[in-house]
Amino acid sequence: MSTQYKIGDLVLAKLGTAPLVGVVVYRDVKRDRYLIRFSGVQQDYYSADELTPYSPSKKA
Known part of the structure; x- marks a missing residue:
């Protein structure tokens, strides 16, 4: 079972050769x-298997 993402979730998606941080704006x-x-x-469409959850590092 693949991860379910919600609108507004930050994700890493591979675009070309480098992963980019993006935001989920729609689920088809x-x-x-x-x-x-x-x-x-x-923007572009991706399957859940092509995405990785992203959480920015918290530095004080």
Whole structure:
């Protein structure tokens, strides 16, 4: 069973050769894909297996 992400979750998605941090903005239930937005103009669909949860390190 793959991880279920919610809208607003931060994820790492591999785009090209480097993983980028993006945010889940939509889930296409029919295709079982997530729309990940990286910037105001860059977004793409990914399956849950292509994503990794991201949590920023907390430095004081």
